[in-house]
Amino acid sequence: MVVLRIRNVHKRKYAFICVCIAVFVVYRYLSVPGPRGRRMSRKLGLSSNTSQFTLAGEPFRILGGSIHYFRVPRAYWRDRLMKMKACGINTLTTYVPWNLHQPERGVFNFHTQLDLEAYINLAADLGLWVILRPGPYISSELDLGGLPSWLLRDGSMRLRTTHPGFAEAVNTFFDKLIPKVVPLQFKKGGPIIAVQVENEYGSFAKDQGYMVFIKEALQSRGISELLLTADNLNTLKSGGVTGAIRSVKLQKLNQRGIQDLHAIQPNSPAIVMDYWTGGYDVWGDLHHLLPPEDMVSTVREILRRGMSVNLYMFHGGSSFGFMSGALADPSYRALVPSYDYDAPLSEAGEYTPKYHLLRDLFSRYSTGESVPDMPALHYREAYEPAIMYQHLSLWDALSFTEGPFKSAKPINMENLPVNNKNGQSYGYILYETTITSGGLLKSCDNVRDRALVFVDRSYIGLFKRRSLELAVPDGKGRRTLSLLVENCGRVHQGRDLDKQHKGLVGDILLNNIPLRDFTIYSLDMKPSFIDSLYQAPWKTLTETPSFPGFYMGRLFAYGYPSDTFVKLPGWEKGAVFINGLNLGRYWSIGPQQTLYLPGPFLNSGINQVIVFEEQEGDYKVYFEDTPDLGMAVDIQ
Structure with a gap:
């Protein structure tokens, strides 16, 4: 009799526990804490059936x-x-x-x-x-x-x-x-x-x-x-x-x-x-x-x-x-x-x-709910400048790109046979062809969006949206004409989204004759490409480095790295890479003068700084503790 009574007690306890678990599960998934900590039904979501929103059947303002x-x-x-x-x-x-x-x-x-x-x-x-x-x-x-x-x-x-x-x-x-x-x-x-x-x-x-x-x-x-x-x-x-x-x-x-x-x-x-x-x-x-x-x-x-x-x-x-x-x-x-x-x-x-x-x-x-205390701010630091001590010309980096690709006519960025035949999304693209004379080079508004032009790797001028012609100096024999084209960003709104191809989107004319037989290099500058450059033939920086090119230096961040802001006085236009991550473009025309560098992007100790500069560089990259987004104007 004692044994039977004990067994019945255990059965009742077991049944009670099962009921409690079931109630908890229903309660947990059909109701959760509301804004003030009390529980609310999950059967009715945000509703707009009246002049005021309701959430779980109660008035709610977003x-x-x-x-x-x-x-x-x-x-x-x-x-x-x-x-x-x-x-x-x-x-x-x-x-x-x-x-x-x-x-x-x-x-x-x-x-x-x-x-x-x-x-x-x-x-x-x-x-x-x-x-x-x-x-x-x-x-x-x-x-x-x-x-x-x-x-x-x-x-x-x-x-x-x-x-x-x-x-x-x-x-x-x-x-x-x-x-x-x-x-x-x-x-x-x-x-x-x-x-x-x-x-x-x-x-x-x-x-x-x-x-x-x-x-x-x-x-x-x-x-x-x-x-x-x-x-x-x-x-x-x-x-x-x-x-x-x-x-x-x-x-x-x-x-x-x-x-x-x-x-x-x-x-x-x-x-x-x-x-x-x-x-x-x-x-x-x-x-x-x-x-x-x-x-x-x-x-x-x-x-x-x-x-x-x-x-x-x-x-x-x-x-x-x-x-x-x-x-x-x-x-x-x-x-x-x-x-x-x-x-x-x-x-x-x-x-x-x-x-x-x-x-x-x-x-x-806040409908009775107290507003939490404001979290403490992160420390920001002005690190010692990174001295650029090595240089890699663009031309020496080409062997680390995907390609090159041969094409009779220019191919736009999106239709390049790269990235598993998905084309190139961002960055630069280099087109090279052979010329045998000088004369007048016309972009025919086919450059998207900006092109540095070189003859035998010597800079001769720039194509922009409004500068459509360029003089090519005379020279003897066969020479290499190069166009480094940058995708500066596709339009993000408007009715012409279908027309946002980048690179060369049509013919370039020399003396009114279309250029042909291009060698094309994809320079998307993804982390994998930047990482591969560590094996490139970098050279000690001289007083007269060539452009465009990559510049390497080091940022030392001891202890727990802090937020900082990258500033590049004396540099013209390019992009900054910290430990292989692309922070973004810089450009001397402004307004933005600093790039935000979050502390989590840095390692404690040595950090690699690589700058890709198109036209004019300096030997230092500065790190400041305050941002500089440029001269300001009120929105009208």
Whole structure:
């Protein structure tokens, strides 16, 4: 009898434990902590069925900010998101750059710096909701608006349409991307409360069926949260799609535009999906600033009207390497690598006057939740200059490129047979041919975007968008004519995305006769190429080194490396590589005068510094503790 009674007790305990586990599982996956720590139902996501958003059935206002994981060193993700949280923001928004995640057909990268899932999970851990903006086109001032350049290998390609070649490529990318984010949706226990359908399609609008195609591509793969579109006020009507609420992008409140938004969707909540906190810069112009008072007064008015808002950018970061895009209207202008954007959090993660004003404003809308303390800032250091002690001419580096390739006519960058026949995306390309006379060289506007011209490796002049002719000196016998062409960045917006081929896009004429029989070298300057140069025949730097060329020096960082800023007085134009990583372009015309070098990019001890300089170099590279983005002007 005693034994039976003990067994019954164990059975009752076991049954009780099983019930508890079951209740916990249901509770865990159907409800999670809300903004103030209490639990909320996961059955109802973000809803726009009334004039105010609701989340889990309760009133909710989006206080959002944009930070792009691909523009911030992964080691600093947590720091930047904690600073966002401490500003009173409740929602993180981020674009997803197709060109970085799929650099070649069939090749996908969602690791390390591009680990989108880790980024979204980190946001959740810190108590931030997420609005995902997966494109496929994102603009974001990226080369080709974030579309991969290998799409342009198709001569009939029509980007951002239902053209079969583009639709097939989008479907292939979404087959990889969307399953990664589906489990991270709100109703499945994750932080994603909304997903944007494409971006600014109202300003493009070449295909009436395109937005329906993108919406269905998202939903058919499991996206079930609220959908939205985002357009400028003047293109709102042509950018939407049934089943997605419309949002606006602006920097100044326009009463008529807001009225138009309410007229289009009278019973939906209004959201400024991109309130531009500043702006981007182009080479040869000034550094653009938006006064803090102007910014906060507009945000205050948006909130006073009961609208939701997302700050673009809250923290801009950097377009490292050759990521930056370009403008086409009214003329071609390439963007600088800094994406500081005059945002509330600076390029290096520093607090600005805008940050403090916003923190004070948002704290009034925190619905009872206290705003966290502001995280401490990272130390910045002015390291000793790196003395350039070795030199490698461009011509001596050619044997380390992929190729060379022979072609009767010029081949543009995208159609080169490199990178597993995906073409070349970024960097430089060298075309060489033989000439037997001097005369007048004409580019016929076929140089994209800038070409240094050499005869027998001696510099004779420059082709730019507006300089279309060049005199070639007379000489005896057969000589080598070389054109080093730089892709300065593909246009990131506008209706001519299909026409963004780079390199030589047509014939170059000498005395009105097309040049023929080219030898072509691909100089994409990827990390693998820079690393291979360590085996090249470097020479001790002389007082008269040749250009273009590579220069090598060392930066010593003892202890835990700190953030710093690279400055190159006396250098003309090129790119800087630290331990093989491309920080970005520099150019003496400004406005940007320093390149941000995050501490996590450095090793404790010796760091290799390589500078590729096109025309005029110095012997030193300086490292300062403050940025210099150039002479500033207020945004009008």
